[in-house]
Amino acid sequence: MRVLIIGGSGFLGTELVRRATASGSETAATYHSRPASTPKVAWHHVDLRDPRRIDEVLASVAPDAVINATSGQGDWAVTADGSIRLAMAAARRNCRLVHVSSDAVFSGSRIHYGESCLPDPVTPYGAAKAAAESAVRLLAPAAAVARTSLIIGNGGSAHERMVHDLAKCADDGVLFTDTIRCPVHVEDLARALLELAASDRPGVFHLAGPDALSRHDLGVLIARRDGLDPARLPAGRRADSRVPGALDVRLDSAATQGRITTRLRGAREFLRAGRGPHSGDRG
Numbered sequence: 001m002r003v004l005i006i007g008g009s010g011f012l013g014t015e016l017v018r019r020a021t022a023s024g025s026e027t028a029a030t031y032h033s034r035p036a037s038t039p040k041v042a043w044h045h046v047d048l049r050d051p052r053r054i055d056e057v058l059a060s061v062a063p064d065a066v067i068n069a070t071s072g073q074g075d076w077a078v079t080a081d082g083s084i085r086l087a088m089a090a091a092r093r094n095c096r097l098v099h100v101s102s103d104a105v106f107s108g109s110r111i112h113y114g115e116s117c118l119p120d121p122v123t124p125y126g127a128a129k130a131a132a133e134s135a136v137r138l139l140a141p142a143a144a145v146a147r148t149s150l151i152i153g154n155g156g157s158a159h160e161r162m163v164h165d166l167a168k169c170a171d172d173g174v175l176f177t178d179t180i181r182c183p184v185h186v187e188d189l190a191r192a193l194l195e196l197a198a199s200d201r202p203g204v205f206h207l208a209g210p211d212a213l214s215r216h217d218l219g220v221l222i223a224r225r226d227g228l229d230p231a232r233l234p235a236g237r238r239a240d241s242r243v244p245g246a247l248d249v250r251l252d253s254a255a256t257q258g259r260i261t262t263r264l265r266g267a268r269e270f271l272r273a274g275r276g277p278h279s280g281d282r283g
Contacts, residue, residue: 001198002026004063006046006086007070009036011156012100015190016069017041023194028061032070048072048082054089065096065197076128083132087139097136097143098197103181103208105130105147108246115147115204115255123245137204144196149208149251150218152267153186155226163219167228174236175216180248182208183218183267192262201259208251211266221271 003020007013008029017038020027029036030046044057048070058066068086072079083099090097104126105119119130133145151157166173184207192207213221220230238247253264 002062002064003028003194003197004058004061004066005029006048006066006068007031008041008043009034010069010071011158012151012186012189013069014156015153015186016067016193019187019190020194025194028057028063030057030070048085049077051085051089054085058089058093058095062093063095065098066090067098067100067193067197069100069193071102072128074125074128076124079125079128080131080135084135084139087136087143090143091140096197096200097140098193099132099136099143099145100193101133101145101147102126102129103147103149103249103251104246105133106246106249108249111248112250112252113206114252115206126246133204142200142202144199144201144203144205146193146196146205146207147251148184148189148206149181149249150183151186151189152183152218152222153270157186159215159218160222160226163222163233164226164228166219166234167223167230167232169232174234174241175214175219176238176241176243177214177216177235178247179215179238179245180212180250181215181218182210182212182251182253184209185265185267185270188262188264188270192260192264195260195262205256205259206251206253207256207264208253209264209266209270210253211268212248212250213267218267218271221267225271 009031028042035043107120107122121127216235223230
């Protein structure tokens with residue numbers, strides 16, 4: 001399989017590139033600000049706001065599958081419009097598209113969300129992700145839309161770095177006790193996305209772990225794994241702050257788990273004390 005990974009220099013993208021090349025796939029990847037130096041990977045500079053450049057790269061790579069792993073953060077032109085441009089280009093070339101979405105598309109009003117639940121975002125980022133989802137499903141009906149949650153693993157995620165900063169008092173901040181998600185390990189997520197890329201299954205998939213944890217509870221698990229003092233982690237309530245966003249959003253991945261072979265571990269398993277940040281599956 002020849003695979004093109006959009007956002008290959010990001011946290012998830014880096015693991016996708018590593019795993020794709022290890023499996024023997026012919027791998028190309030894109031970057032926006034900084035290329036990586038992964039052997040046997042063709043790197044291409046892409047700005048998803050530039051439709052001509054998207055077409056040029058797809059024509060050059062001629063991929064069998066494209067995985068859109070870029071987040072775009074709060075930039076609508078990248079997160080929403082860019083994903084739409086990519087879906088249009090992939091549809092024109094009849095290549096498999098796996099679009100990575102987020103639990104940010106949900107408000108938390110119903111807490112538990114299956115694959116059939118309709119988006120009801122409460123943040124600009126969630127709205128951009130929801131718009132991208134709808135467009136991808138309309139423009140590329142054979143595509144897979146994969147919603148995920150907090151991505152953790154091997155010490156490189158934003159949440160893990162934040163926990164270290166807070167435990168060392170190097171940064172001001174707080175870990176919310178009322179913001180609940182279903183974290184997933186980056187290695188499990190990358191494996192599942194590549195499994196979807198190699199299949200022809202269309203529709204919406206939920207790729208999140210089975211454990212629902214608050215940001216603070218997650219921080220405690222990370223601290224214990226890494227030999228930090230969990231008592232140093234400041235706790236607070238998002239409901240008492242002015243930080244926007246949903247509180248309790250739990251992606252139910254049971255239906256997806258029955259359709260793929262990749263097992264999505266819970267955070268209590270992959271963050272067991274004593275495992276260390278680099279003791280996961282690197283195969």
